[in-house]
Amino acid sequence: MKRLTPDKEWWTASELAASGLPDVPGTRQGVDDVAARSDWRAHPKLCRRRQGRGGGWEYHWRLLPVRAQAALLKAAAPLAPEEPGRMDRGEAWAWFDGLPEKVKAExxxxxxxxxxxxxxxxxxxxxxxxxxxxxxxxxEGRPVSPRTIWGWSSMIEGVDPADYLPYLAPRHRAAPAKRRRAECSREFLDWLKADYLRLGEPSFASCWNRVVKLCESRGLATLTLKTAQRWMDENVPRVTQVFARQGERGLSKCFPPQIRDRSMLTAMEAVNADCHKIDVFVQWPGIEKPVRPQIVAFQDLFSGKVLSWRVDLDPNKVAVMSAFGELIETWGIPRHCLFDNGHEFANKWLTGGTPTRFRFKVREDDPLGVLPMMGIQVHWATPAHGQAKPIERGFRDFADHIALHPAFAGAYVGNRPDAKPEDYGSRAVPLDTFLTVLAESIRDHNARLGRLSPNCKGRSFDQTFADSYERAPIRKATAEQHRLWLMGQEVRKLHATHGQLTLHDNKYHADWMSEYAGQKVVARFDPEDLHAGLYLYSLQGEFLGEAPCREKVGFFDLVGARLHARQKAQRRRIEKQLLAAHRPVSVTELAAELAAMPPTLPDQLEAKVVQIVPMQARRPLIDRQVPQPDTSRDAELRVLQVDFAAPRPAVEPEETDITRFWRVIDIESRSEAGEPISAEDAEFYQRMQRHPVYRAQRAMFDRDGAVAIG
Incomplete structure (x- = not known):
């Protein structure tokens, strides 16, 4: 580090003349002239009388010209090496940028x-x-001493003038803070984090109280509430705390949402759809209590215009298909569709066969949905994430401009359970009135000027859509494609013999269906008119034909019976003609041709090599010794010896329920008298105690005596 003062500070005129410093005269008289003109002696602190022989004046080096002062400082020996701890310019500016504004102002x-x-x-x-x-x-009211200014000068010595500012900041900010840290046990901190960093978001005070109580019972050191709160904030990042206490949804809120640009799209290139439950009570026909109907709407992504919509009691695939059909018929076929993963959109009618549909069980024979068959690419939005679907912004307008329409006064239910109006439930709007107001409000929604989206630029949704629609290539549907979106679809198996198809208790058949008997087909139909017939497709989407609904005929309906017989005879006649065309030779003619063929006899074969087998003696079939009976005691066994004088064995009388009861009583009497009881009697006694007849007899005996038993 360079010195701020030269090695020699006081100079006489002769010494200055001999020094050779720049801008200093080379003679003593010249130096005296400069001192007189500059009035050096007017500064008593910078000039003094020389002590010693000869006298004279000595001048401080600060009175010399600037170049002379610089030369003296340059020649001065450094006091100490360069500060090892000084920050480089990059570190200094980074450190300065993090300082408070008050320090920067200083x-x-x-x-x-x-x-x-x-x-x-x-x-x-x-x-x-x-x-x-x-x-x-x-x-000027900013007191500062020269010594302080010299200290500031030392702070920027050797620094480029462009970098003075960070080096002039008060240095106490650069020193690490010296704080007295409170001590606590590791268990306290671990238990506090375990209780606080969990779903449910318990308050920090309640967690602290529980952990302190636990630590005190075990004699562990703890922190105060405020100190523990500061420790948690310093050691656990805020994002980590939010994720632990609020889950993934809270974590997503810690970062800004994705900004998606729709300016590169065109009208009808992409649409998105969703359902919205209107905040209005409606009196639905056939339902006693008022309901809040659901609106299914399709919106153009480029302009934001609502292109089609339907109203129903709840979200369902029929309403979605109907709204989609209106979209196709009125405006054309989009190239992309953005849906959420709800059942009403991820159904097999609409999006069957789409990858990553993740709804319903996927089977190999599932038919392709309407959108894949029409070449529309389906995109699935993040479930339960309103920002993923732009139509949610339009539904916010619905909640304001439609639900709060004057025609719905008294029927508004509020947009939250805790925001119900005072007149909640006082009125229900008739369905016709609701549909009329809704249609008019959606038209106003599309025609309202002053839209601030990047594509609208102050125009309305209608104007933005029309401007792009006129210039964009629009795909229109063919007559065959009309059958796709106007109908639902079901996979059914045709009858194994005649090919008839049964759907919702209705029978459908056409003559050509017999060719596909027993096969699975895709039946497309109008859910609102099942008697209009079916359009049948293969599982691969190939159109097979139309099948009309067969009408039921009365049991004694002669006209219907004759018509059925006529159709049956006609089919039989046609099939005979087809069979004759496919079978020009009858089976009788074929049999005659086979009978006329000469018989074919097999050739007699002769062996070329013959082996002679030698004769052998015939052996008996059973070659073993036959056992002979023992007849030595036959005479003895022929004599029957009978002793008629021997007594006949006595027949024991059969036991009855009564005899068994009195036997038990006898055993009890002998037991009470102290007589020995045999093992057989003891076992009999124990067995009878569990017998239901004995237990009933015992109850009668105890109540009425021996007369009840007999």
Whole structure:
């Protein structure tokens, strides 16, 4: 580090003349002349009488010209090496950028003072400039001493003037803060994080109270509430806290949403659809209580215009297909459709066969939905994320301009359960009135000027859509494609023999269906008119034909029976003609041809090699010894010895329920008298205690005595 003062500070006129400093005369008389013209002796602190022999005057180096002062400082030996801890310019500016505004203002004030010193250094020298600026600053109400200014100068010594500002900032901000840290146990911190960083968002105070109580019971050190809160905020990032306490939905709110540009689209290139439950009570025909109907709407992504809509009690695929059909018929076929993953959109009628549909069970014989068959690419929005579908912004207008329409006064239910109006439930709007107001409001929604989206630029949705629609290539539907969106679809198997198809208790058949008997087909139909017939397709989407609905005929309807018989005879006649065309030779003719063929006898084969088998003696079939019976005691066994004098064995009488009961009573009597009881009697006694007949007899005996038993 360079010194701020030269090695020699006081100089005589002779020494200055001999020094060879720039802008200093080379003679003593010349130096005296400069001192007289500049009035050096008018500064008592910068000149003094020389002590010693000869006397004379000595002048301080600050009175010398600027170039002479610079030469003296340059020649001065450095006091110490360069500060090892000084930040480089990149670190200094980064550190300065993070300082509070008050500290930055102090640095700018110091820089202003030093700039004033630099401006006055040329005419009067740096020493006098420092003193003059210090006095001026003090007079202006900003007291500062020359020593302080010299200290500021030392802070920027060797620094490029463009980088003065960060080095002039108060240095106490650069030193690490010295804080006294409170001590606590690791268990306290771990338990506090476990309780606080969880779903449910418990308050920090309640978590702290529980953990403190637990630690006190175990003699562990804790922190105060405020200290623990600061520790949590310093050691656990805010985003981590939000994720732990609010889950993925809270985490997504910590970052800005994605900005998607729709300016590269054109009208009818892409649409999105969703359902909205209107905040109005409507009196629906056939339902006693008022309901809040659902609106299914399709919106153009380029302009924001609502292109088609339907109203129903709840979201369903029939309403979606109907609104989609109106969209196709009126405006054309879009190239992209954005849906959420609701059942009403992710159904097999509309989006069957679409990858990543993730709704309903996927089977190999599932038919293609209407959108894949028409070449429309389906995109699935993030579930339960309103920002993913632009139509949600339009529904916000519906909640304001439609639900709060004067015609619906008294029927408005509020947009939240806790925002119900005072007249909640006082009125229900008739369905006809609701549909009329809704249609008019949607037209006003599309025609309203002043839209601020990048594509509208102050125009209405109608104007923006019309301007692009006139220039964009629009795909129109063919007559065959009309059958796709106007109908639902079901996979059915044709009858194994005649090919008839049964759908919702209706029978459908055409003559050509017999060719596909037993096969699975896709039946497309109008859900609102099942008697209009079916259009049948293969599972691959190929159109097979139309099948009319067969009308039921009365049991004794002669006209219907004759018509059926006539059709049956006609089909039989046609099939005979077709069979004759396909079978020109009858089976009788074929049999005659087979009978006329000469018989074919097989050729007699002769063996070329013959082996002679030698004769062998015939052996018996059973070659073993036959056992012979023992007849030695036959005479003895022929004599029957009978002893008629022997007594006949006595027949024991059969036991009855009564005898068994009295046997139990006898066993009890002998037991009470102390007589021995055999094991057989003891087992009999125990068995009878569980017998239901004995238990009933015992109850009668205890109540009425022996007379009840007999």
């Amino acid at each position: 640095a700018r004030a110091r820089l202003t003072v030093l700039q004033r010193v630099e401006a006055m250094t040329a005419p009067m020298g740096r020493y006098l400039a420092v003193i003059t600026v210090a006095e001026a600053e003090t007079a």
